[in-house]
Amino acid sequence: MTEKQTHAFATSQTATKLLGGRPDCPFMPVFGAPQVMFERGQGTQLWDVNGKRYLDFLCGIAVTSLGHSHPVIAAAIAHQANTLLHVSNFFSNPVATQTAIMVDKLVSESFGVKNAGQVFFCNSGAEANEAGIKLARKFGGRGKHVVVSALGSFHGRTLAALAATGQPEKHEPFAPMPEGFRHVVFNDIKSLEASLDASVAAVLLETVQGEGGVIPASVEYLQAVRKLCTERGILMMIDEVQTGFARTGKWFGFEHADIKPDVVMLAKAMGNGMPIGALWATKEVASVFKPGDHGSTFSGTAIATAAARATIQLMIDMDAPAVVQQKGEELSAKLRTISSVIEVRGRGLLLAAELKPELDAKKVATQLLDLGLVVNGVTSHALRFAPPFTVSSAEIDEAIEIMKVVL
Numbered sequence: 328m329t330e331k332q333t334h335a336f337a338t339s340q341t342a343t344k345l346l347g348g349r350p351d352c353p354f355m356p357v358f359g360a361p362q363v364m365f366e367r368g369q370g371t372q373l374w375d376v377n378g379k380r381y382l383d384f385l386c387g388i389a390v391t392s393l394g395h396s397h398p399v400i401a402a403a404i405a406h407q408a409n410t411l412l413h414v415s416n417f418f419s420n421p422v423a424t425q426t427a428i429m430v431d432k433l434v435s436e437s438f439g440v441k442n443a444g445q446v447f448f449c450n451s452g453a454e455a456n457e458a459g460i461k462l463a464r465k466f467g468g469r470g471k472h473v474v475v476s477a478l479g480s481f482h483g484r485t486l487a488a489l490a491a492t493g494q495p496e497k498h499e500p501f502a503p504m505p506e507g508f509r510h511v512v513f514n515d516i517k518s519l520e521a522s523l524d525a526s527v528a529a530v531l532l533e534t535v536q537g538e539g540g541v542i543p544a545s546v547e548y549l550q551a552v553r554k555l556c557t558e559r560g561i562l563m564m565i566d567e568v569q570t571g572f573a574r575t576g577k578w579f580g581f582e583h584a585d586i587k588p589d590v591v592m593l594a595k596a597m598g599n600g601m602p603i604g605a606l607w608a609t610k611e612v613a614s615v616f617k618p619g620d621h622g623s624t625f626s627g628t629a630i631a632t633a634a635a636r637a638t639i640q641l642m643i644d645m646d647a648p649a650v651v652q653q654k655g656e657e658l659s660a661k662l663r664t665i666s667s668v669i670e671v672r673g674r675g676l677l678l679a680a681e682l683k684p685e686l687d688a689k690k691v692a693t694q695l696l697d698l699g700l701v702v703n704g705v706t707s708h709a710l711r712f713a714p715p716f717t718v719s720s721a722e723i724d725e726a727i728e729i730m731k732v733v734l
């Protein structure tokens with residue numbers, strides 16, 4: 328345990344007390360030094376264990392899209408906790424059933440079809456991708472199992488999701504990686520075309536590379552990928568784990584390109600912080616799964632689906648895509664007034680501010696945190712912004728003021 332890792336704990340008396348005299352950090356060191364220990368949140372605001380207030384413009388990486396401690400979601404969780412938490416998948420429960428119908432309706436209607444698909448619930452984004460990769464392999468059949476994804480992509484940390492992730496340096500310590508993954512240049516249709524052969528079952532893409540630096544896929548690229556996949560009988564799988572549920576100003580990122588994917592992965596914002604993910608596939612594709620092919624103890628568990636049902640219903644009621652479009656424009660316009668910001672990119676409320684090359688984004692993010700603004704350095708020179716859809720203009724102004732002080 329390095330000294331640095333214990334830093335956030337050591338500087339806080341409350342945190343020290345929490346550790347009960349333990350001198351070091353109780354967490355495995357996979358996450359680096361925790362910078363702050365947060366105790367509670369309300370809307371866009373967070374408070375740490377010392378009572379210091381912060382503005383949360385990251386939302387646990389695009390997770391708490393309706394803000395912290397949303398009263399309706401909190402009540403839905405409390406009600407479900409007092410009604411039924413969990414039954415096994417030998418059985419069903421009303422709330423999972425209703426949530427599956429809602430998710431299918433949102434995805435299907437986003438390309439103008441009713442009731443086009445089926446849903447498998449899981450607990451995270453990585454699991455949604457794992458399930459999708461298994462589905463693609465079963466759909467492709469023996470010898471047609473390769474999943475092609477993009478360099479710079481992020482699909483999760485479990486072994487197959489990591490193999491799909493187009494960041495070789497993340498593979499290296501865990502070699503040998505599972506077989507059957509190929510990476511191509513993002514936004515380059517020629518690179519994709521050159522990688523396709525009879526062994527390819529599916530193409531897996533993000534519509535905005537979130538972890539890769541908030542890089543949108545171009546509309547022309549996504550449309551060309553769709554055409555190529557259809558011509559070659561290859562599944563087009565879209566990882567909407569970060570972009571889904573209105574984050575980009577449409578319900579799903581693929582809507583910006585007006586395309587119909589075969590498979591969609593969802594998670595992050597789905598439960599506003601309750602761990603839940605989903606795999607959606609057209610009925611034709613989903614039908615290759617037979618009982619026993621896949622599963623999860625917590626698939627469709629009542630407590631998680633209750634949070635998702637409440638979250639999705641609130642998003643529908645507020646017309647989340649329209650709200651995000653408007654607030655995204657406001658935030659990006661205000662970010663552009665900061666002289667050290669040389670570019671603002673992204674979609675909706677998933678934005679990156681590219682800083683002047685002499686500025687180190689990680690250092691800037693730490694300085695912003697000290698002044699009470701939570702963002703993250705997504706690349707060495709870019710800050711990522713993913714505030715809640717409920718963010719107010721006054722809160723955006725406050726965040727911009729903090730940035731002007733630091734920059």
Ligand SMILES: *Cc1c(COP(=O)(O)O)cnc(C)c1O
Binds near residue numbers: 566567
């Ligand atoms: C975060 C993320 C994942 C992984 O989700 P986990 O819930 O952390 O497993 C997968 N794909 C994308 C695009 C993500 O942003």
